[in-house]
Amino acid sequence: GAVVSQHPSRVICKSGTSVKIECRSLDFQATTMFWYRQFPKQSLMLMATSNEGSKATYEQGVEKDKFLINHASLTLSTLTVTSAHPEDSSFYICSAGGEAFFGQGTRLTVV
Amino acid sequence: GEDVEQSLFLSVREGDSSVINCTYTDSSSTYLYWYKQEPGAGLQLLTYIFSNMDMKQDQRLTVLLNKKDKHLSLRIADTQTGDSAIYFCAEKTGGFKTIFGAGTRLFVKA
Numbered sequence: 665g666a667v668v669s670q671h672p673s674r675v676i677c678k679s680g681t682s683v684k685i686e687c688r689s690l691d692f693q694a695t696t697m698f699w700y701r702q703f704p705k706q707s708l709m710l711m712a713t714s715n716e717g718s719k720a721t722y723e724q725g726v727e728k729d730k731f732l733i734n735h736a737s738l739t740l741s742t743l744t745v746t747s748a749h750p751e752d753s754s755f756y757i758c759s760a761g762g763e764a765f766f767g768q769g770t771r772l773t774v775v
Numbered sequence: 776g777e778d779v780e781q782s783l784f785l786s787v788r789e790g791d792s793s794v795i796n797c798t799y800t801d802s803s804s805t806y807l808y809w810y811k812q813e814p815g816a817g818l819q820l821l822t823y824i825f826s827n828m829d830m831k832q833d834q835r836l837t838v839l840l841n842k843k844d845k846h847l848s849l850r851i852a853d854t855q856t857g858d859s860a861i862y863f864c865a866e867k868t869g870g871f872k873t874i875f876g877a878g879t880r881l882f883v884k885a
Contacts, residue, residue, distance in 0.1 A: 670816075670817065673815075678862070692856070699872075705783075705877075705878075706877055706878075707779075707863065707875040707876055707877045707878060708818070708875045709865070710872070710873070757817050757818065759818075763808055763820065763823075763867065763873050764820050765820070765863065766810075766817040766818040766820075767817050768816055768817045769815070769816060769817045771815065
């Protein structure tokens with residue numbers, strides 16, 4: 665079964681609203697989780713590294729205030745897309761346990 | 776900068792072997808990975824190889840690594856229609872970042 669669970673798998677929201685995506689490690693504790701963004705027919709781009717109990721590390725060009733990451737426990741990291749706009753529409757994927765385990769992904773559509 | 780490149784598309788007949796190629800730039804990479812992504816899903820780690828190895832076999836999958844040329848390949852023997860997916864090559868760089876290629880879309884014809 666899946667060892668990293670991501671929820672929701674699909675979400676549609678209105679411009680200006682915020683959306684929260686959850687990433688859970690089911691069978692292990694993860695002090696570090698990764699958040700990626702994938703554009704159609706393109707590779708995964710690392711957005712940030714989520715660290716349990718401390719601030720996330722963001723990649724260059726990723727707005728910290730736009731993409732809020734919280735890693736409050738050893739099994740849960742959340743990504744909140746704040747004040748979403750249509751250009752934020754994308755496929756967001758989390759991973760934990762190094763490069764071994766990925767969530768199912770979340771398709772975000774902002775209308 | 777660090778980069779991973781792979782061809783975007785491969786079409787094979789069912790039962791044939793598929794070979795997906797990848798090149799990378801970081802000579803100090805530690806691990807190299809192959810992932811499979813089916814439509815609308817996350818990535819599934821298929822196999823990986825440590826940078827001091829030149830070959831790894833796992834059932835129908837064979838990974839070849841030419842470190843000198845920074846070339847990685849994934850061979851799928853007896854390709855089935857269920858193998859149709861996007862395959863991503865990735866490297867863990869010396870700076871411990873994981874860089875992904877753009878993915879190769881494998882289409883298997885029955």
